[in-house]
Amino acid sequence: MSTMTLENREKLEAQSLQARRKKRWNNFLHMVGNHSLLIALSAIFIMPLYLVIVLSLMSKGQAETRSLWPHPFVWSNYVTVFTAVPFLKWTLNTLFVALMGTIGTVVSSVPPAYVLSRLQWKGRQTTFIILLSTMMLPGQVTMIPVYIIFSRLHWIPSFLPLIVPSFFSSAFSVFLLRQFFTSIPDEISDAARIDGCSEFKLMMKIIVPLAKPAIMAIALFAFLGSWNDFFGPLLYIVENEDLWTLGIGLNAFQGIHHVDKNMMMTASALFMAPVIIIFFFSQKVFIEGVTLTGVKG
Amino acid sequence: MSQARVIATSPFKKKGEVAPPRKKLKVPRLFIFLCMSPWLFGIVFFTAYPMVSSFYQSFTKFNLIESPQWIGLDNFHRMFFEDDDFWQALKNTIWISVISIPLRIAFAMFTAWVLTKPKRGRNIYRTIFFLPSMVPAVAATMAFTYIFNPAYGPINRMLEAIGIKEPPFWFLDPKWSKWGLILLGLWGIGDTMIIFLAGLLDVPTSLYEAASLEGASAWQSFRYITLPLMTPVIFFSTVTGVIGSFQYFTQAYVASGQVNDYSHSMYFYATHIYYSAFRAYEMGYASALAWVLLVITLLCTLVILKTQKRWVHYPNGSLFK
Numbered sequence: 001m002s003t004m005t006l007e008n009r010e011k012l013e014a015q016s017l018q019a020r021r022k023k024r025w026n027n028f029l030h031m032v033g034n035h036s037l038l039i040a041l042s043a044i045f046i047m048p049l050y051l052v053i054v055l056s057l058m059s060k061g062q063a064e065t066r067s068l069w070p071h072p073f074v075w076s077n078y079v080t081v082f083t084a085v086p087f088l089k090w091t092l093n094t095l096f097v098a099l100m101g102t103i104g105t106v107v108s109s110v111p112p113a114y115v116l117s118r119l120q121w122k123g124r125q126t127t128f129i130i131l132l133s134t135m136m137l138p139g140q141v142t143m144i145p146v147y148i149i150f151s152r153l154h155w156i157p158s159f160l161p162l163i164v165p166s167f168f169s170s171a172f173s174v175f176l177l178r179q180f181f182t183s184i185p186d187e188i189s190d191a192a193r194i195d196g197c198s199e200f201k202l203m204m205k206i207i208v209p210l211a212k213p214a215i216m217a218i219a220l221f222a223f224l225g226s227w228n229d230f231f232g233p234l235l236y237i238v239e240n241e242d243l244w245t246l247g248i249g250l251n252a253f254q255g256i257h258h259v260d261k262n263m264m265m266t267a268s269a270l271f272m273a274p275v276i277i278i279f280f281f282s283q284k285v286f287i288e289g290v291t292l293t294g295v296k297g
Numbered sequence: 298m299s300q301a302r303v304i305a306t307s308p309f310k311k312k313g314e315v316a317p318p319r320k321k322l323k324v325p326r327l328f329i330f331l332c333m334s335p336w337l338f339g340i341v342f343f344t345a346y347p348m349v350s351s352f353y354q355s356f357t358k359f360n361l362i363e364s365p366q367w368i369g370l371d372n373f374h375r376m377f378f379e380d381d382d383f384w385q386a387l388k389n390t391i392w393i394s395v396i397s398i399p400l401r402i403a404f405a406m407f408t409a410w411v412l413t414k415p416k417r418g419r420n421i422y423r424t425i426f427f428l429p430s431m432v433p434a435v436a437a438t439m440a441f442t443y444i445f446n447p448a449y450g451p452i453n454r455m456l457e458a459i460g461i462k463e464p465p466f467w468f469l470d471p472k473w474s475k476w477g478l479i480l481l482g483l484w485g486i487g488d489t490m491i492i493f494l495a496g497l498l499d500v501p502t503s504l505y506e507a508a509s510l511e512g513a514s515a516w517q518s519f520r521y522i523t524l525p526l527m528t529p530v531i532f533f534s535t536v537t538g539v540i541g542s543f544q545y546f547t548q549a550y551v552a553s554g555q556v557n558d559y560s561h562s563m564y565f566y567a568t569h570i571y572y573s574a575f576r577a578y579e580m581g582y583a584s585a586l587a588w589v590l591l592v593i594t595l596l597c598t599l600v601i602l603k604t605q606k607r608w609v610h611y612p613n614g615s616l617f618k
Contacts, residue, residue: 111332140587145347168339228433268436
């Protein structure tokens with residue numbers, strides 16, 4: 001009887017060892033499978049960027065063949081592009097508009113977001129709903145009268161129509177900031193108020209520093225939105241070549257006959273570079289920002 | 298005052314004594330008004346007035362130089378019965394929404410789901426997947442029209458290498474150009490994917506553990522746990538997808554400029570508004586087009602909202618609580 005149980009136990013132990021091994025093997029297979037899938041997907045996502053860079057380093061002749069590797073590497077493309085087209089001017093124009101737009105958005109979005117989240121007042125809910133619904137409003141509905149206003153002011157072509165509206169709050173930024181402000185405990189404000197802190201000081205000295213990640217996020221979104229914008233410049237600055245931004249200039253590239261296709265990729269690579277660099281340094285801010293607007297509606 | 302407070306919160310307070318009401322905060326009205334003023338100014342001059350104005354203009358003939366001239370419903374009559382470009386634009390827009398919205402949702406869900414799998418290295422993959430959505434639309438579109446070029450673009454070369462004899466002409470072929478745009482959109486899935494990823498990571502793991510104890514297959518736990526819990530995110534991206542596709546402009550405009558889209562295969566609703574307003578300078582007609590766009594998007598959103606009770610599950614009550 002006792003030998004039976006001993007045998008049984010040995011058998012059981014052997015079985016469990018086998019099961020554990022099998023499990024470990026399965027886990028390993030899972031891991032290999034997951035990572036191969038992820039690597040394959042990564043390759044697909046990277047490929048267009050890789051091709052842009054590779055093509056940007058080819059000679060004109062080679063860029064119109066089907067090769068996938070520059071031979072020889074024409075690094076001078078990155079110099080030529082600045083002389084072939086007014087690339088530096090386009091970059092500076094884009095940078096100027098984007099920086100001014102970012103300042104405008106941050107300065108004009110923090111106060112409404114503060115008032116909509118940290119203070120109780122009659123009509124707050126209604127105001128917030130109006131704000132949300134303007135986020136959903138297609139821009140085309142207001143586009144034409146706004147264009148007419150700017151043209152009556154003789155602001156077309158100039159940078160003003162691209163910059164001035166950002167000083168009047170962006171609904172998206174207010175919304176994102178409000179979501180973040182709401183998550184800061186009320187006790188902090190109460191304590192400051194009891195100590196006799198004014199509401200303005202409370203906003204600037206206590207809440208704004210606490211909300212730095214959210215403010216960084218709206219600043220980055222505003223900057224990139226403006227850097228990547230094509231439609232605004234298409235309406236307001238196309239008529240004056242001195243004001244062209246990178247998007248407009250690059251799109252007009254094809255019409256400039258002495259510029260070659262490989263050069264176009266060089267310019268595209270330079271256009272993308274700042275965005276990619278900014279992203280690498282601040283991806284946490286980005287990803288948290290996108291998440292904040294997306295799920296906590 | 299501070300004395301009263303101390304007494305009120307003291308645990309030794311006498312029976313029957315009522316705590317004095319907490320001092321009510323004075324609402325700083327002037328401060329609120331000043332803080333809201335940039336937004337108020339914006340909403341009046343850049344939203345409310347333009348909406349009223351474009352509504353009025355949609356019943357007029359207006360070329361920016363002469364003052365608007367009332368023509369009643371002529372603009373709408375012309376749109377529905379005389380303007381072939383309107384129907385072409387509408388058809389293209391509906392086609393691309395119907396194909397690309399479900400595709401985008403499925404692809405975002407798939408990439409996000411794959412990202413939840415690895416124990417190590419998730420952040421690197423997430424960075425790579427997210428990166429393309431940051432690339433400026435003009436640069437991305439130019440890159441795509443170039444690498445998809447049938448004569449010297451590398452994509453078709455790769456397709457030939459894997460045995461596809463006659464790869465499509467992509468942006469040069471009216472039948473395939475919209476697929477080029479859809480692929481361009483899928484490449485930039487990153488921001489949608491991040492929202493899906495956050496949703497997937499929010500699903501309590503205990504649910505999956507319980508399901509696997511009950512012997513549920515991977516498909517079953519996806520179908521009966523993940524999918525229902527993801528419906529709010531799917532709902533959100535459907536609504537924004539519909540609104541977005543009626544404003545789809547830059548990629549289509551740049552791509553059709555690169556390849557000379559004579560057949561108007563990449564002529565969308567927003568493109569039609571742009572050409573009517575800023576090429577033909579028919580501001581009245583373009584306003585009418587914009588208002589029809591608003592009505593269409595509102596109707597679509599309402600339809601999706603109406604159906605949401607049937608398929609959207611909110612674990613903590615409604616989204617708009």
